[in-house]
Amino acid sequence: MNLLTRNTDYAVRALIYMAGKAPERVSTADLLRDLRLPRPFMRKTLQTLQKAGYLDSVKGKNGGFSFLISPEKIVLNDLIVLFQGPVSMGDCLFRKKVCSCMRTCPLRKEIKTIESLALGHLRSVTVASLMR
């Protein structure tokens, strides 16, 4: 059970690297030199970040990516949501007809508590805070 998928992990590391170079523009090739991981995957990840509005992109020679949102404002939880969907640890796995205790389910309650704790943390971590 991993909290992050590789995709999210890649994204975070790429952003940290980029933040170290900012405001310089960084290309996929630059990133690959530092983070040795599958090239097409890295590209896809960066494209996702661009589409989501975190990064600006410039095509063509000497192109690459730069921040549209500053690293201080890029929150880990949002990246997780982007790549994995919302952190929701306690969705009832039973069909509604079966589980009559949707609101009072004690198990669900415990999980939700844990989820809240996790979310509290994940929302406080930013790309910038991870650089130290």
Place this chain on the structure above:
Amino acid sequence: MNLLTRNTDYAVRALIYMAGKAPERVSTADLLRDLRLPRPFMRKTLQTLQKAGYLDSVKGKNGGFSFLISPEKIVLNDLIVLFQGPVSMGDCLFRKKVCSCMRTCPLRKEIKTIESLALGHLRSVTVASLMR
């Protein structure tokens, strides 16, 4: 991202039901009457609990399952481990050669913090505590 799989969820609910009837012996058929879920799946789940030493089983007519370990001592975290493996949210997803920061990785550190919080909770919840 779910903290529990269905399997674990089934197990917990079955155990709660059984704890309500204890020390009476309960058969798969009894459980299915209450928790309407796939029969073969329920059976497999109970067998796993029996093999793990939580339940005693009696074959043959009027057979069924009963507790070997009391519900007060059956811990949610252990059930998760049994059905899903250890809760380890922060395994480094990178190949070791790539990730040079195994011990100092700031991302890992954050995740491990969350993991500890979750584990603290999961280890404090028992089948008995879920009955209230």
Place this chain on the structure above:
DNA sequence: TTTAATGATACCACCGTAGTATCATTTGTC
């Protein structure tokens, strides 16, 4: 015009979860 970069998109492989099927074994009851 060439080349280096991203944009977009479709595709494949693997693995874990969920669920099914089947036969063997035990034991109470008639």
Place this chain on the structure above:
DNA sequence: GACAAATGATACTACGGTGGTATCATTAAA
């Protein structure tokens, strides 16, 4: 002893999400 009701053991299938690949189009600098 035969039958029925229960578990023991095990092998199999289906599906979806994650991880990863491939390809072609587009842009812009040299």
